[in-house]
Amino acid sequence: SGGTTSVSTNGLVTAGTYNVTATYSGDANFTGSVGTDTQTVNQASTTTAVSSSPDPSVVGETVTFTATVSPVAPGAGTPTGTVTFVATDGVTTVALTGTLSGGTTSVSTNGLVTAGTYNVTATYSGDGNFTASTGTDTQTVVQAATTTAVTTAPDPSGAGAPVTFTATVTPVAPGAGTPSGTVLFVATDGVTTVTLTGTLSGGTTSVTTSGLVTAGAYTVTATYGGDANFLGSTGADTHTVTQGATTTTVTSAPDPSVFGETVTFTAVVAPVAPATGTPTGTVTFVITGGPTLTATLSGGTATATTSAVGVGTSPVTATYSGDTNFLGSSGMDTHTVTQAATTTTVTSAPDPSVFGETVTITAAVAPVSPGSGTVTGTVTFTIDGAGGGTQTATVSGGVATITTSTLEAGPHNVFAIYSGDANFTGSTGTDIHTVSQSATTTTVTSFPDPSNAGDTVAFLAFVQPVAPGSGDPTGTVTFTVTDGVTTVTLTGTVDGDGVAAASSPLATAGVYTVTAVYGGDTNFTGSSDTDTQTVVGA
Structure with missing residues (x-):
């Protein structure tokens, strides 16, 4: 029209350089002709919009990211290619790639496993006709709910037996993943309470205790404390504890013992596996040929002592009475008591004695430690030397005595032989007793006094x-x-009455000193005396 024509198109949908040819077809008056030009088409700009669903989500829940890539006017058309999604909260990063279809792509992930706010970036890489672009969004991930299940094994158990508590912590759908952190176990029957802590591994933790030491029904509670990604939860179970079986072992020491020795009887009451713990209560010891004793357990052991077991071999039975948590049991042993050794100690008093003095000779018969008790029987005394001999005396209160006054001066060996009895062995003691000469007194006299010169004086x-x-x-x-x-x-010779006599005439008048000196003998010491004799003229 007027030699010019214009046409429009949006069909240049690929970027590049186009050759444009315009061909005039001619008319009745003009011949046709051709003209050419070039047209450059650049890539169109784009915008990328990103969204996520559901938002917020819980840890481990599947989240879908969607990116829509649009040309920026005057560009038009449908971008192709790929979009890279990156979601990160600074701890967890998830990278995904989606291919555009109709300008849109969606990808899904359950990899958002830490709670927090994620920055989501969708980067369109562009294609031959469209430039790249980036879009951002935020995705909120909150802690997932959990359930905690607790079990115990073995159930029932014996008092003090090892029991294993197991807690399994599971996310509540749509949450997913593996909870971490700790579980607090509390087991109580109202008397005994045991508290334990276990650390989750793979969502499970097990702890073992021997602390359930009272029989009864326990409530076992497992409380998961939660972590950054999972909420806490609690589970409960019941566990039954029965009385544990026991064994009682009895021993005595020393064994054998000697008569009168203090013997300690010991009973050890132990739980039978798998039960553990410390039995309480009392143990009764029955000793054949001896007393019946009762002792209280302390630390699982009861002891009783006595020295009243007779000579011989005696069966010993220890019976544990049981308690709330442990069953009773009995044990047996034998204990042997032998005769106790003795010592015999001989003394004499007075020692030394003098000739003719009454001497008491004593034999003290005593048990040799650890033996004890009252010795009975007889002691035979043998005394050598002049005036000695053999005598037998009965032991009373551990002592036997004899007396003698016939021992002549000099040393005498004294032997005391204890004969023994049912509970004590015999023994011998020796001593040396010394008899000294007895002192004497000598008294001298003369008569007639006075006498006449020439008279015989006695x-x-x-x-x-x-x-x-x-x-x-x-x-x-x-x-x-x-x-x-x-x-x-x-x-003068001393006669049997202790008198010595001599006589002589005194021829001259005067006062005479008369001295009598006794020379002594084997058993008596010498002595002397003086007197005066007056002689007057005839």
């Missing part, structure tokens, strides 16, 4: 033992009579 010496000595001194007495001018020496 001199008498009376020799007597000094108490506690006794007996009859023997030997001689020497009389010395002198007035300083005339001296007469006489000798």
